[in-house]
Amino acid sequence: MIDWIGYIAAIITTGSFIPQTVKTIKTRDTSGISFYMYFFFLIGIALWFVYGIMLDAWPIILANGLTMISSSIILFYKIRNMKRGEE
Amino acid sequence: MIDWIGYIAAIITTGSFIPQTVKTIKTRDTSGISFYMYFFFLIGIALWFVYGIMLDAWPIILANGLTMISSSIILFYKIRNMKRGEE
Numbered sequence: 530m531i532d533w534i535g536y537i538a539a540i541i542t543t544g545s546f547i548p549q550t551v552k553t554i555k556t557r558d559t560s561g562i563s564f565y566m567y568f569f570f571l572i573g574i575a576l577w578f579v580y581g582i583m584l585d586a587w588p589i590i591l592a593n594g595l596t597m598i599s600s601s602i603i604l605f606y607k608i609r610n611m612k613r614g615e616e
Numbered sequence: 617m618i619d620w621i622g623y624i625a626a627i628i629t630t631g632s633f634i635p636q637t638v639k640t641i642k643t644r645d646t647s648g649i650s651f652y653m654y655f656f657f658l659i660g661i662a663l664w665f666v667y668g669i670m671l672d673a674w675p676i677i678l679a680n681g682l683t684m685i686s687s688s689i690i691l692f693y694k695i696r697n698m699k700r701g702e703e
Contacts (some may be wrong), residue, residue, distance in 0.1 A: 531667065531671060534666060534667045534670065538661075538664045538667055539660075541656055541659055541660030542656075542657055542660030542661060544660075545652070545655075545656035545657035546653060546657075547653075548653050549649070549650040549652075549653035551650075552650045553648065553650075556648065558648040559648045560645055560647060561639070561645040561647050562648045562649065563635045563636040564635075565635035566635050566636035569628055569629075569631060570628075570632035572628055573629035573631075573632055574625075576624055577622075580618065580625055583618045
């Protein structure tokens with residue numbers, strides 16, 4: 530039962546980045562998004578990923594691996610807009 | 617050693633929401649932010665919080681308790697802007 534709450538929590542928090550990624554790709558609007566949030570978030574998520582590998586814990590590896598992909602995409606658009614001087 | 621990676625990961629991912637929260641409060645610009653991300657993220661984080669309580673795991677309780685506060689603030693501004701018809 531406790532494990533299931535953890536699995537459902539992992540699926541929901543990982544999945545929640547999908548609408549943000551789709552919105553960012555579609556609108557390319559990153560003005561309200563914080564560069565520092567995604568910069569540090571990506572470092573933190575990468576550490577969770579390493580932590581999962583060390584513990585051989587697949588839910589942690591998968592959830593953080595997927596979130597690394599989605600938050601990298603969001604950060605990519607943020608940096609691109611910053612470089613273009615649009616923000 | 618493995619535990620330390622987990623603690624550092626928890627501190628960085630939790631802390632990463634601080635610059636986003638500060639930015640949102642200051643600029644009130646939520647146009648690039650996805651409502652659905654923060655809506656589902658908050659549900660997922662609340663489940664992680666319950667999971668932490670059930671396991672009596674303080675790092676999980678603290679990290680997710682703090683992230684519940686920061687993401688609630690971001691979601692509050694997002695909903696307020698949506699209600700005002702600005703987005």
